[in-house]
Amino acid sequence: MASANKINSRVRECRFFANEMTQQELAERVGVTRQTIMAIEKGKYSPSLEVAFKIALVFNKPLEDVFTYEPNVE
Incomplete structure (x- = not known):
């Protein structure tokens, strides 16, 4: 069975280097819930x-510094 395409996130690392911004602070600035940020960081949600x-x-940061895409290679 082939693996799915994957989007990798460096959001947690970016938050750490942004004065340890909380998930809630980021969520409020982006207009999503904290749970959404958590799911993105855990790779459960693209x-x-x-x-x-x-x-x-x-x-x-440029988009590609925060997110990378791994295509499904067969």
Whole structure:
């Protein structure tokens, strides 16, 4: 069985280097719930493109510095 495509997140690392921003603080700035941020960090949820861009903007980083995409290679 082939593995699914995966979006990897460096959100937790970005929060740490942003004066240890909390999940709640990031969630409020992006307009999502803390649970959404938690799920993104754990790799259980891939954010929409809009949310991904908003998260990158909070940290003043290019999208590809916060999220990477691993295509399913067979």
